[in-house]
């Protein structure tokens with residue numbers, strides 16, 4: 001009888017150990033950007049600001065509301081020669097500013113600058 005319960009205990013314990021599940025936190029994957037057509041400032045970039053930035057940047061410089069965002073950003077906050085050094089890319093991608101863009105949004109902003117930061 002005693003052997004029986006020890007055996008049962010071992011079975012239960014091993015179930016407990018096997019039952020442990022590990023959830024790994026994976027870095028956010030960046031879906032590939034559709035390069036077949038140019039990134040549109042009006043439909044792909046400005047909406048990012050509306051979603052994440054304009055609670056402050058409707059007043060705070062640079063103003064990022066759709067009507068003035070382009071004029072505020074280009075050329076002051078973009079560097080088409082070295083796109084990755086553009087402030088409108090580095091500041092919201094850094095994680096040390098008030099709001100952070102997602103990896104996808106960050107990639108979109110960089111791609112838009114790389115394509116010449118067009119007002120399209």
Ligand code: HEC
Pocket residue numbers: 048049052053054055056057060061062077087088091092097098099100101
């Ligand atoms: C909670 C308010 C707040 C939010 C939200 C916010 N910002 Fe800002 N932002 C500021 C303030 C205040 C400054 C000026 C002082 C500073 O640079 O910290 C600023 C400055 C900036 C600058 C200029 C930095 C420089 O060095 O000249 C950029 C670019 C910028 N923000 C982009 C963004 C973007 C893009 C978003 C959205 C993803 C965003 N901010 C969201 C408050 C905010």
